[in-house]
Amino acid sequence: MSIEEPTDWAPSSGPVVVVAACQVELAVGRPADNAEAVEEAVREAAALGAQLVVVPELATSGYVFESVAEARSLAEPLDGDTVTRWTALARDLGLVVVGGLAELAGDELFNVSVIVDASGLRAAYRKVHLWDAEPDFFAAGEARPPVVDTAVGRVSTVVCYDLEFPEWTRLPGLDDADVLAVPTNWPAEPSRMSPTPAEVVKAQSTAMVNRMAVVCADRCGTERGVSWLGGSAVIGADGRLLAGPSAMAVPAVHVAEVDLGLSRDKRTGPRNHPLHDRRPHLYS
């Protein structure tokens, strides 16, 4: 009848996987240079033991497009150079890559995150919630975040502004994702929240309320007058900052061990579980 926890209760632990969030400086309109910068970061992550590596949103195209024609010229199909190169990296280095690119699909462009392993493209997710001028360039996705069984656990992905809709990130939680990989391009607000940026606070809460690790890979540097936050972080399923964010928005590879046991045994106390305790019939 007491709220004290039985001393024999504790959340499960393990397996542990090594996860990297790559914070990269990119430039719109220079896809070859961007691809090289991303590959360098992935190789650095691998050298640090990473088994799952997340890179930013629109990692090869850049973000601040000047025209639809420019955006289109920087987009590519899902069997194009970027996925081909990331597949080769995944195979060479024995890891899973999640990252963003501009997808050209017929006449439409999508802001996509792909999950790639040694076998190739495992899933492509089209950003559903578009920020600012993005609707001028991209069509919005309509499909639920995928959850892919990989060698390093069940991996899901959304893109940047999607993270601000807890109804949306709840879906991979309910679909038993271990890790949510979030390629982002977070503009640095003039009034950055300190010590933890607002965007990262939202990611921590997403992790906690779903008991699901969250990995955000952001950009740094400046592109056509827009500065990027550099808020890349690896966040445990209990909301803790395991690696990142950087105090300064500089290139970085943040690597941490992530305990998937916390995602798989979601209990937060002897009688509580954040998904089983939901009362969805009351939520509308």
Added chain:
Amino acid sequence: MSIEEPTDWAPSSGPVVVVAACQVELAVGRPADNAEAVEEAVREAAALGAQLVVVPELATSGYVFESVAEARSLAEPLDGDTVTRWTALARDLGLVVVGGLAELAGDELFNVSVIVDASGLRAAYRKVHLWDAEPDFFAAGEARPPVVDTAVGRVSTVVCYDLEFPEWTRLPGLDDADVLAVPTNWPAEPSRMSPTPAEVVKAQSTAMVNRMAVVCADRCGTERGVSWLGGSAVIGADGRLLAGPSAMAVPAVHVAEVDLGLSRDKRTGPRNHPLHDRRPHLYS
């Protein structure tokens, strides 16, 4: 076609209200002492200019009940001593009080938060998501969080563990609440997250994704072996910690000016609004 914000864009500001989160040390089974401690905190808040004052969950009964009989003996109807006293305080001091009590309703007990002003009881909310042993004592509420038009803005309330269900706190956001008042009794985990406790991070995210100020009033001290976090905080609609939490779990009255303009003009950029950008047809 650029993501740069037009220089003439900025969120609206004002009106500003002064809000207090009262962190109080209480003891189960001593309702008269607890009522006195709460009244002292409310008077201190008023002296600091507060117009809206939030006090903890189960502020008069205490929390760690030893038996159903004990819980029942500490419960009271909504026209009982606690609401009567808070109404008198609201009238004397010209403010709105939100706080928790154990409601006796026929044969059932509910863990309730009440919104009280000079006119008396404006709303009573019964906690919907029960933590740990609470189902041994309390029936779960079934009703949506109320949103009450008061002299200090549109005030809503949920209780403690309710805050961990973003689908639930979304409802007052959609119902145009300016401020969500959250009476809590947060047990201090042995592995408290630093510098911002996990519970407060969730409250900050709740504020940001709904653009709604959030005020958490927590306990401090120890009751029957349970220590309380002392995570009381006043959080702006932009997620910023305006007052609190305390570094140590000691009695405190955290007071801050809260800009309701951020709640009422929810735009987060020239083309973005966190509620209008939702795509609810995709969320199930």
